[in-house]
Amino acid sequence: MATIIGSFAxxxxxxxxxxxxxxxxxxxxMIITSIYIHSGLSSTLTGSFAxxxxxxxxxxxxxxxxxxxxYSKDHIYIHSGLSSTLTGSFAxxxxxxxxxxxxxxxxxxxxNGTNHIYIHSGLSSTLTGSFAxxxxxxxxxxxxxxxxxxxxYDTDHIYIHSGLSSTLTGSFAxxxxxxxxxxxxxxxxxxxxYDTDHIYIxxxxxxxxxxxxxxxxxxxxxxxVTASLTGVTVFTxxxxxxxxxxxxxxPIHTQIKETFTISITDSLTLGExxxxxxxxxxxxxxxxxxxxxxxxxxVTxxxTQIKETFTVSITDSLNLHEGISYPETAYNIKxxxxxEGTEYSDYKNLQVKKAMSNYNSSSSFSLRLDSPFxxxxxxxxxxxxxxxxxxxxxxxPTTKLLTGIIEKIKFNGSGTYQEVILSGRDYSARxxxxxxxxxxxxxxxxxxxxxxxxxxxxxxVTFSNVNVTSTTLERIAFRHTSVFDAISELAxxxxxxxxxxxxxxxxxxxxxxxxxxxxxxNTNILSTNYEQTRxxxxxxxxxxxxxxxxxxxxxxxxxxxxxxxLLNRPHNTSLNYLGSPYKGGIWQLTSTPIxxxxxxxxxxxxxxxxxxxxxxxxxxxxxxxxxxxxNYDREIPIVRHERDKTSIANYGKRTKVIQDDAIKxxxxxxxxxxxxxxxxxxxxxxxxxxxxxxxxVPGQTIRVTLDNFNIDNIVGILNVDYNFTAERIRSNKVxxxxxxxxxxxxTDQIKELSNKVKKLESRSIVEQQTITRYEEYDSDxxxxxxxxxxxxxxxxxxxxxxxxxNGILGSPAVSVVGSQLALGDSRGVFSIMTSGGET
Amino acid sequence: xxxxxxxxxxxxxxxxxxxSNMYISNMAIGExxxxxxxxxxxxxxxxxxxxxxxxxxxxxGLIAIFQGDxxxxxxxxxxxxxxxxxxxxxxxxxxxxxxxxxxSVVFDGTNELQIISTLQVK
Numbered sequence: 001m002a003t004i005i006g007s008f009a010x011x012x013x014x015x016x017x018x019x020x021x022x023x024x025x026x027x028x029x030m031i032i033t034s035i036y037i038h039s040g041l042s043s044t045l046t047g048s049f050a051x052x053x054x055x056x057x058x059x060x061x062x063x064x065x066x067x068x069x070x071y072s073k074d075h076i077y078i079h080s081g082l083s084s085t086l087t088g089s090f091a092x093x094x095x096x097x098x099x100x101x102x103x104x105x106x107x108x109x110x111x112n113g114t115n116h117i118y119i120h121s122g123l124s125s126t127l128t129g130s131f132a133x134x135x136x137x138x139x140x141x142x143x144x145x146x147x148x149x150x151x152x153y154d155t156d157h158i159y160i161h162s163g164l165s166s167t168l169t170g171s172f173a174x175x176x177x178x179x180x181x182x183x184x185x186x187x188x189x190x191x192x193x194y195d196t197d198h199i200y201i202x203x204x205x206x207x208x209x210x211x212x213x214x215x216x217x218x219x220x221x222x223x224x225v226t227a228s229l230t231g232v233t234v235f236t237x238x239x240x241x242x243x244x245x246x247x248x249x250x251p252i253h254t255q256i257k258e259t260f261t262i263s264i265t266d267s268l269t270l271g272e273x274x275x276x277x278x279x280x281x282x283x284x285x286x287x288x289x290x291x292x293x294x295x296x297x298x299v300t301x302x303x304t305q306i307k308e309t310f311t312v313s314i315t316d317s318l319n320l321h322e323g324i325s326y327p328e329t330a331y332n333i334k335x336x337x338x339x340e341g342t343e344y345s346d347y348k349n350l351q352v353k354k355a356m357s358n359y360n361s362s363s364s365f366s367l368r369l370d371s372p373f374x375x376x377x378x379x380x381x382x383x384x385x386x387x388x389x390x391x392x393x394x395x396x397p398t399t400k401l402l403t404g405i406i407e408k409i410k411f412n413g414s415g416t417y418q419e420v421i422l423s424g425r426d427y428s429a430r431x432x433x434x435x436x437x438x439x440x441x442x443x444x445x446x447x448x449x450x451x452x453x454x455x456x457x458x459x460x461v462t463f464s465n466v467n468v469t470s471t472t473l474e475r476i477a478f479r480h481t482s483v484f485d486a487i488s489e490l491a492x493x494x495x496x497x498x499x500x501x502x503x504x505x506x507x508x509x510x511x512x513x514x515x516x517x518x519x520x521x522n523t524n525i526l527s528t529n530y531e532q533t534r535x536x537x538x539x540x541x542x543x544x545x546x547x548x549x550x551x552x553x554x555x556x557x558x559x560x561x562x563x564x565x566l567l568n569r570p571h572n573t574s575l576n577y578l579g580s581p582y583k584g585g586i587w588q589l590t591s592t593p594i595x596x597x598x599x600x601x602x603x604x605x606x607x608x609x610x611x612x613x614x615x616x617x618x619x620x621x622x623x624x625x626x627x628x629x630x631n632y633d634r635e636i637p638i639v640r641h642e643r644d645k646t647s648i649a650n651y652g653k654r655t656k657v658i659q660d661d662a663i664k665x666x667x668x669x670x671x672x673x674x675x676x677x678x679x680x681x682x683x684x685x686x687x688x689x690x691x692x693x694x695x696x697v698p699g700q701t702i703r704v705t706l707d708n709f710n711i712d713n714i715v716g717i718l719n720v721d722y723n724f725t726a727e728r729i730r731s732n733k734v735x736x737x738x739x740x741x742x743x744x745x746x747t748d749q750i751k752e753l754s755n756k757v758k759k760l761e762s763r764s765i766v767e768q769q770t771i772t773r774y775e776e777y778d779s780d781x782x783x784x785x786x787x788x789x790x791x792x793x794x795x796x797x798x799x800x801x802x803x804x805x806n807g808i809l810g811s812p813a814v815s816v817v818g819s820q821l822a823l824g825d826s827r828g829v830f831s832i833m834t835s836g837g838e839t
Numbered sequence: 840x841x842x843x844x845x846x847x848x849x850x851x852x853x854x855x856x857x858x859s860n861m862y863i864s865n866m867a868i869g870e871x872x873x874x875x876x877x878x879x880x881x882x883x884x885x886x887x888x889x890x891x892x893x894x895x896x897x898x899x900g901l902i903a904i905f906q907g908d909x910x911x912x913x914x915x916x917x918x919x920x921x922x923x924x925x926x927x928x929x930x931x932x933x934x935x936x937x938x939x940x941x942x943s944v945v946f947d948g949t950n951e952l953q954i955i956s957t958l959q960v961k
């Protein structure tokens with residue numbers, strides 16, 4: 001559980017106090033009487049100042065003020081920020097104050113005269129409580145946010161307290177023999193040791209815990225050994241006789257009452273040790289080799305709590321004190337955040353949302369950082385690139401979770417508390433924000449359309465993973481559609497799936513149900529919501545596209561009547577009688593027939609009405625047996641209809657009507673109707689809080705088995721929300737997954753309305769029109785003299801050819817510095833005379 | 840610290856041609872006074888011109904670092920108050936790419952001089 005992951009020399013020889021400001025380590029030295037400001041977590045110093053008195057010990061940081069204690073003056077001092085200026089002081093609870101820490105609302109101090117730890121009322125000498133220290137010489141204190149950690153230089157141990165109490169939940173040996181100051185960075189414990197004069201960085205996350213079983217005598221076959229694990233310390237089990245081949249030792253983890261089994265792979269002799277690594281102290285696991293271990297043999301360990309299987313490689317036979325280490329996947333989650341190449345580790349909360357629809361995946365993030373006294377006031381700019389790494393690993397994570405753009409920067413402040421919240425999306429945002437200028441593609445394979453759209457309308461996104469599809473579209477038009485929506489539509493039409501990866505490259509690939517090989521069940525699910533609804537389902541679809549006018553001809557044979565009914569409603573009608581055109585008019589446009597008009601068109605009743613009368617003075621009625629040729633254009637709409645009778649019978653009719661003038665051909669209308677009718681079953685939504693870490697790839701499926709909800713299905717992933725806080729990371733509760741089908745909510749309805757309005761507004765835009773474009777570019781290139789310096793050095797007693805003084809060899813000649821001239825280089829070092837410029 | 844107008848002109852020409860020897864290869868010092876401005880084409884009073892020491896340092900991106908060294912014999916008696924970067928290695932010949940001026944420093948023959956100039960493209 002406690003692993004030293006780094007160390008460096010302390011600034012001086014008696015480092016006693018330590019604290020962490022969020023970005024810098026502060027240390028004090030009891031003899032030198034100085035307080036040092038380190039550059040981050042390193043030995044490099046960026047400043048120092050004198051301590052208030054002669055024996056500075058504990059240090060604490062409140063977020064805006066440094067607090068220090070003094071061993072000889074028995075006082076606690078309040079500094080103005082990180083400076084030697086004091087704004088107050090008060091007497092310590094007893095005569096040997098040594099450790100200090102700040103919980104966010106209270107000062108905690110330790111005294112190694114009384115061997116007590118004191119809880120102060122805020123920043124004052126008033127005490128609200130106290131308790132005995134774990135041993136006789138408490139030194140450093142630090143507060144992790146939920147637990148007090150103390151060090152003791154008598155026992156050379158570091159103790160983890162249950163909150164602010166004397167109850168211990170664990171302890172481990174300090175890195176060396178005189179642990180003093182402690183500090184907590186949010187993820188690592190820092191410890192100073194005045195014996196080795198070093199500062200140690202310790203990982204106390206729930207990584208592998210090592211314990212040792214030491215048989216003190218021989219074991220017999222299947223004999224059981226019981227061992228107690230105290231907190232996180234190493235413990236020893238004592239079997240009572242020798243172990244034989246295939247023998248099993250079962251220690252009982254008394255702290256959490258769980259049992260695990262260790263298989264002994266070869267005979268053990270009296271006193272021989274076996275060391276194994278425990279993944280988590282609240283975990284049961286079983287190793288079960290069935291025979292002796294030989295070189296490079298593999299043992300499979302079943303981690304029963306979350307049903308994951310780890311493979312442990314044994315690289316040689318087990319020897320005395322030899323350990324088995326677990327793979328990277330057994331470690332807790334670690335994160336790394338880089339903004340424009342600079343790493344930021346002082347975040348309070350990080351949320352990454354991966355939204356996966358049926359045809360694409362996109363991600364967004366929200367990052368909350370402390371910014372006391374404007375720490376990050378000028379660090380970020382809208383448009384900065386952010387890269388988020390996350391991985392369960394022992395080391396620095398290298399797997400990218402998201403590469404995106406900061407789109408919003410928000411500062412919050414209250415009193416001395418300040419924070420900055422950064423939010424934005426991954427590079428699919430470039431596709432969401434870009435609009436396609438009016439364009440039409442005919443007889444084009446889908447991947448060529450995708451690459452064309454990215455090339456012409458999107459910047460910063462490459463397209464080296466756009467795969468050729470088997471779908472060729474006869475015609476598709478875009479009129480200021482967003483590139484995101486257009487590519488989603490193309491993915492839908494070609495059964496593809498797309499996303500922008502963390503290297504900013506577009507993937508457009510054949511959609512297939514790739515299994516993640518992972519099962520969610522009641523052993524790894526922390527909580528579940530499951531919902532079924534009719535909302536959003538469709539079992540009766542009408543698709544109306546554009547309308548076309550098509551020429552038609554009818555021959556009207558006279559029967560003495562004046563009214564002829566046509567087969568279709570006529571557009572652009574013309575009549576010919578014996579080769580001469582008839583003059584037409586509109587029915588009921590005037591109450592009295594206009595002279596010269598020979599027929600009227602009644603469009604809605606599909607009638608041609610020939611006129612005659614005494615007042616008019618002529619008759620246009622076709623003589624019986626005579627004929628007139630009527631030419632007109634009839635209207636042919638593109639319409640498609642699909643319905644699912646079984647669904648209608650089971651759930652009732654749910655009709656959806658789609659009217660879209662952009663649909664210009666029957667094939668597109670058919671495809672759209674076929675896609676909509678797939679929603680003829682009730683929508684199912686499953687929301688799961690998941691324990692552990694899983695790198696989920698867009699488009700994959702997961703098996704879900706939950707007997708109590710009557711679920712045993714393989715379903716697709718819709719959303720993955722990663723919520724990183726110190727507490728969630730430590731307890732492995734970072735991931736929330738949404739599965740199955742998307743249940744429509746108000747945001748989906750708003751999106752649909754927005755799309756409809758966009759289509760209405762773009763109706764008059766003609767794809768083929770030529771648009772004159774004038775584009776102007778401005779770029780900057782300047783050469784600046786960044787920095788210069790001139791420096792000189794003395795020539796000393798070096799021989800210089802041609803020099804009036806140093807160019808003369810031999811006695812009694814001397815050099816410019818008065819000493820005997822010599823061959824060889826005895827010049828001084830350069831010192832800067834003048835410098836300037838800018839960096 | 841001015842990268843001179845003529846220096847910018849040289850860079851511009853290099854963008855579109857393969858003009859030979861059109862690069863900084865020499866450093867000169869002088870005793871002239873007067874603020875360095877981008878319109879400078881020469882040092883005010885040039886005294887010594889040397890080839891730069893070694894090759895320019897291009898280790899960092901968009902940065903070129905030039906080093907010039909002047910020995911105690913060259914510096915003896917000089918009131919050093921300006922320096923500049925040149926393509927030509929001949930004293931008084933060619934235009935200055937970059938010039939800097941400052942209060943004079945008198946060298947009495949017991950010291951040698953080193954100049955390090957860093958140019959950055961932004």
